[in-house]
Amino acid sequence: MATSSADQRQLTPWPKFGSGGLEAPYVKRLIDFVNARLYMADHRALLLLKCMIAGDLPPRLNDQAVDAILGFRFSMLEAGTDSMTLWTENHQVTAAVAEYLAGQVFPDRIFTNDGRSGVRHQRAARAQLMIWMSDRFRFGFSEWLSNTYYAYDIAALAMLADHADDPGMAERAEMVIDLALLDLALNSFGGRVAPSMGRAHSEQILHPDAAEIMPVWHSAFGGNPEVDIDKLTSLFVVRERYRVPAAITELATEQPVRRVLSSQGLDVNEVRDELRNQPFHPRSQSLDLIRFWWGQQAITTPETIVDTARAMRVLELQDSRVLAPLRRYVKLPNPVLVSTLRTINPITTGKALNRANVQTVTTGNYLLSSVQRYQPGCFGDQQHIWHASLPGEIEVFGTHPGSSQLSQDHRPPTPSRWVGNGVNPDAAQHHNVLLVQHNLRMRRGYFEGPRQEMAHIHFPFVLFDQTRLGPSWVAGRRENSFIGILGTHTFELVSESEIVQRGQHTGYAVMVGDDEEYASFADFLQQLRQYRLRLSGDRLTLSSPFGRFELTWCKEFRVNGRIVESDYPRYDAPGVQVPRNPTEMTVRGTRHRLRLDWSTGKRISTAG
Template identity: 65%
Template sequence: MTVKDVGERETTPWPEFGTQGLDQNYIRRLTDFVDARLYLADHRVLLLLKCLMTCEMPEELRQRATRSVLGFRYSLLEPGTDSMSLWTENHQVTVAVAEYLAGQLFIDQTFTNDGRVGLRHKRAAHGRLMLWLSDRFRFGFSEWLSNTYLAFDLAALAMLVDHTDDEVLARRASMVIDLALIDVALHSFRGRFAPSMGRAHAEQVMHPEKSEMAPIIASAFGDVPPELDCDELASLFIVRERYQVPAAIRELAREQPLRLVFSSMGLDDVEVRRELRRHPQFPRLQMLEVVRFWWGMQAITTPATIVETMRAMRALDLREHRTFAPLQRFSRLPVRALRPALKALNPITSGAALHRANVQTLSTGNYLLSSVQHYQPGGFGDQQHLWHASLPGGIEVFGNHPGSTQLAPEGRSPSPDHWVGNGINPDIAQHYNVLLALYDLRQRRGMFEGRRKELVHIHFPFVLFDQTRLGTNWVAGRRRKSFIGILASHGFEQISETEIVQRGLETGYAVLLGDEEEFSSMSEFLHELKQYQLTLAAGRLSLVSPYVWYDLQWRGEFQVNGSPVRPDYPRYGSPSVQAPRNPDEVVVHGTEHTLRLAWPAGERVESVGQD
């Protein structure tokens, strides 16, 4: 066995000024956006810094870019009000990387927004980065498996690795990139990444090949370099110069065996105080430190967080911010009245909180089925994508309760929406290739909730299948060697070439997948599908066949043949990657290589051969 540290790689550098659209108009677009401090302005700062650090440009333009970088607001602790959302998990790292590199680049210069010199900005950002990186290694990503927001994390970290002068920080950032790419490799299907996700957008779910993660996946695992678009943040990962994807992770991504993966990511809001208090590297007790973690997981208006949210909102003077302005009605209440008032008003914003996610993904060479188990059933949803099936030919199948909100977020479409998230979350459980989803839409209405639809629907692209069949309470499709069938507790209604609907306040369905290793034809698969009987009574969804029965009780147990199936997953549970929750070490076994990531010692070591 040969042991070596993960080495460096050569790659195409960031384009020179005057090529591939990097011209005066490009720089001015970036500076105008940064100066206006619009939503996603932190992304533009990173792109602007990349140009400043790697491009020769006219002096007047360089000075303009420098003024924008020095005048930016990098933290909620700095003076100013704007439309930026710097507190969510992905923005925490993008803005911290931007501040760190800006401070490093302009080490002795004064930053005009707060009057501190670059060295102080660099030190402040370094502390936030070390916390963020350590939390991701220990707890995973709250925005679990997102094919949008994970891309932003990876782009920022790749740029940090390229340009930091701190080798310890570069090593830590590389290890977190490794973990994110492990997640992608384990939960992808034929290069498409659309498993269950903490935050999703409709277009990227229906067409994962168009997601922000698609060029990153192609760059990390593909044989053909993706096309470079310097307006997109993912370009920073594509042009990386130092970070090399370990061979063990590439082997995970390129091999497509039968693979069952259990993953646990994030924390419930009620766990945060305890887990941060006993964090082995960075124990935290202060209110703003705890709030930073809560807001990173968007737990702003939950019973566990509302008191500290109101205190932090006053301390940081966020009363004018679009996200926090609706909370002004709470501002005059005494502390003891905040939680009762929140429970009485029942705002749908509580559904934005990204709680602990126990995700099961089954993938074969012919299909993928992924879901998060028992995720906040009956609660409000937001952007969480709770289950997904992928088949060959770009077929993506998923279902939700279409939501409606009276709130209009800055810079993106409102959520939940027609295909995004859920108005009311279902109870979901998966056992290998079978998934049960149980909906109860009779929950109490919430503040800011729009008109609640009394139906659930499924995205089922009939036109992409080779064969489809639709019955009164079932639908089935075949694509090449892959089959999917869905049984409904109430009747299905096809309303378009991509959508079927099940109406009612209390409904459920079962999703079954298979391939030609089990079924020789569509007829044989349909014969098997019709052996199952799906019933819903007294909050219990039961799927029964001559061979096996599944039973899902609303907010209760999931049983298979009478035996409870527990959803408390380890951080990683798969043949290739295993680690308990809150690990200090993660080991990846590829087909020929092994990667060991040991966080306390900061070791990132790859072995040729198996341990």
């Protein structure tokens, strides 16, 4: 356990039955949701287990809760045709924690969905949790920096740390919470978490103050959020064991000026070799590969489709409502699957969360964050490529608005107007300058709706103190923060918060600054006008008296003639420098240090 922590506050406990909204109707809603196995029922199963572990439910209500837990489907390995997506990265951990704790609470009971005992469920869940946590330590999160899904991961791990009888299990859960909170600390601005993200939702991009992660942020780094027992994040807010290490708190609250480079996840084609060479949990079986691939949503890629079809047949998932669009292809012979996939070119290949090399630059006045050279020209989904934040809740970002013919039972289909990209751009960042190319000439895909030949930028004019708009440029000031965007094509103002560039191949450059660099907004504008942006063939060039930036589509990114690498280590940031695929790491705050050693399971926080 960490021996030194800045987080010594008295935390709000989980409410007792009959108080704080925890009444019989609430528990019955959880039971009904779990029994119906609706999307995110694994979240409700965790909340229901929390109510049961508290031990104060009336006997009849407790019996109903027990029946619901014993009848639940915890894994894609179990039979079921419901709409739960238990294979994605965040659902893998929420469902496995629920299964582990259910097996621990009811070791000798028979779970009616598959006829196995609680002991066997706990043993299976333990194995998968150790693999999942080890992979996150070694490779990072496929759903990188998500202000939605990190909240779910952290909440589930806090529940595991609180209630696992195995101290080693609890300690490793705390270590992965440390990593997730470190990511949030390094990639936030003014308490808002809206960097580049592997999976994003429109409201949580536009209004990060209302994102799922915010109760976690406030509880971890200062504040006393109310316990909302309808939200999974309440499990972190009421945590009993985990305390935030002082070193991470110091990075989050005392070091606003930083440049963070980090690597998250794996490319789909890396997975076989990396899992085979994983020092703690080496594995090469098809089912092991499927767990990782489906965790990163790489279900219909050329590298995975054969194993996907095999898994669907073996696990009898053809009748799953979520996987129904694949049903007709599962019957094809394996040699035909890859060629068929390449022929139909489905947009679902864009769901795969490949390795992300993320750069985030922050000062006390702005944030600029982007994922470098992420699958340019390929289909996108929920990946949020770049984002700039300024004071006053100003969020600026750009996308190629996508269109999908696939329906979703539980959320709007993606990519969409502001979520993800129909076709991914090529983006590269150097400190406070970002270059972006949109090339929409790739061939159309199966399930793709009408392709819009445009890129657009969310730029909320009404929230700025001052703005200027020219034929192919825009700039804004909020307090002491400045942002400017130059375009290769005309900027068309279509609303008070949206700028459009029309064309199949367009580009723009984003620059942020503050009063530490510029004497005034007028000075920022004067320098902005000295920049020249040009798109010639596949090369986007930004030139000025102060430097030259060149982004060649899917090739080099050069600054003043020198190639800038976009292949990042696990962390290169103030306080933490770690290579890819680490077995240990040290985090240094202003006054404290945190050492995490996965090989020994040691987590030590010290002063100095």
